[in-house]
Amino acid sequence: MHVLSTIKLPAKLDNLYKFMDVVSRCAKEQGFPQNRINDIELAMEEALVNIFNYAYKDNTGAAEVTCSIDNDKRFIVDIIDSGIPFNVLSHKDPDLTSDISEREIGGLGVFLMKKLTDDIQYRRENGKNILRFVINRT
Amino acid sequence: MEITKRKEKDIMIISVKGRMDAVTAPSFEEDMTDLISKGEKAFIINFSKLEYISSAGLRSILATAKQLKEKQGKVLFAELVGPVQEVFKIAGFYSIFQAYDTEEAAINQL
Numbered sequence: 425m426h427v428l429s430t431i432k433l434p435a436k437l438d439n440l441y442k443f444m445d446v447v448s449r450c451a452k453e454q455g456f457p458q459n460r461i462n463d464i465e466l467a468m469e470e471a472l473v474n475i476f477n478y479a480y481k482d483n484t485g486a487a488e489v490t491c492s493i494d495n496d497k498r499f500i501v502d503i504i505d506s507g508i509p510f511n512v513l514s515h516k517d518p519d520l521t522s523d524i525s526e527r528e529i530g531g532l533g534v535f536l537m538k539k540l541t542d543d544i545q546y547r548r549e550n551g552k553n554i555l556r557f558v559i560n561r562t
Numbered sequence: 563m564e565i566t567k568r569k570e571k572d573i574m575i576i577s578v579k580g581r582m583d584a585v586t587a588p589s590f591e592e593d594m595t596d597l598i599s600k601g602e603k604a605f606i607i608n609f610s611k612l613e614y615i616s617s618a619g620l621r622s623i624l625a626t627a628k629q630l631k632e633k634q635g636k637v638l639f640a641e642l643v644g645p646v647q648e649v650f651k652i653a654g655f656y657s658i659f660q661a662y663d664t665e666e667a668a669i670n671q672l
Contacts, residue, residue: 440585462614462645469616473584520654524627532653533617539652 425494428454432488435475435505443472443489450491451499451559460559463540464501467557470533471503471512479507479553498542499559504552511546512537512555565593573604573672575665579611582619591622595629603635606668610641615649627659640668 428450433439444465451461468489475487488504518531538544543558563586564579574597582590594605607623609615627637639661642650650656662668 437584440583459645465614466616466645466649469583469618473616473618476584521657524624524631524658527624527658529617529621529624532620536617536649536652 425492425500427490427492430488430490432486435472435479435483435485435487435507437473437476439487440469440472440476443487444468447489447491447501454493454497454499456499456559456561460499460561464499464557464559467537467541467544467559468501468503470537471555471557474510474512474533475503475505475507475553478510479505481508494558497561499561501557501559503555503557506552509548510553511548513544513546563590565590567593567597570669573606573669574602575606575608575669577608577611581614582612582622583614583616584618587616587618587622590619591625594622594626598626598629598633598635603630603633604672605630605635605637606640606665606672607637608640608665609646610643612642612646613644615646617653620649620653620655623655623659636672638662638668638671640665 429446431443431446448461448465451464472487479485485507490502492500494500512534515531515534517535541557542560545556547554563581566577568575630637639659642661
């Protein structure tokens with residue numbers, strides 16, 4: 425696996441576009457098509473916004489994003505925080521059949537993440553949450 | 563994100579351009595809440611120029627629709643394209659909202 429770029433910034437919404445720009449540029453340089461870059465950006469936004477909102481009780485932590493390319497030329501995005509242990513993948517999928525009044529939006533972000541990436545893995549390591557997205561070229 | 567509004571008879575037609583994400587969606591919701599509080603009840607949201615929508619965008623749409631439902635209002639969607647169509651599909655939004663290929667078709671339904 426070959427690391428392309430890493431960015432670490434305070435876990436704040438103001439920095440969302442900075443994180444996304446770095447990763448999008450990497451994916452573009454690797455020749456990924458626009459629709460896949462869109463999927464990557466969306467999965468990233470969902471993961472990062474969760475961290476911005478919930479990872480740190482005092483709102484003063486950082487988020488780190490690393491993008492890499494693996495031996496099969498798949499795009500890998502690692503999203504790392506040192507906040508409270510949180511496995512987003514343990515969220516149950518949202519009910520997509522209820523009507524407008526009952527429809528809950530909670531869990532939809534995680535559901536989008538799962539659907540738009542080709543693989544997604546979570547691990548807790550050395551006090552860090554590490555969420556990994558794997559994105560195929562097509 | 564850029565929002566343009568125009569009124570045709572009693573229908574507010576809202577066009578959204580750019581990205582509806584965690585940064586921009588709150589301002590969409592504010593605009594809609596403002597119009598609803600001024601008594602607007604019929605909306606068509608044209609997404610032909612919307613390139614990207616995340617769950618934050620979906621949340622603002624749902625919040626708007628809930629407000630409208632309480633006031634017996636209605637919102638229809640028109641001209642969804644590419645990634646936005648895909649996200650609507652994954653999120654199951656087509657089972658709670660009606661979307662039309664053209665703005666005219668949506669207007670005819672209201």
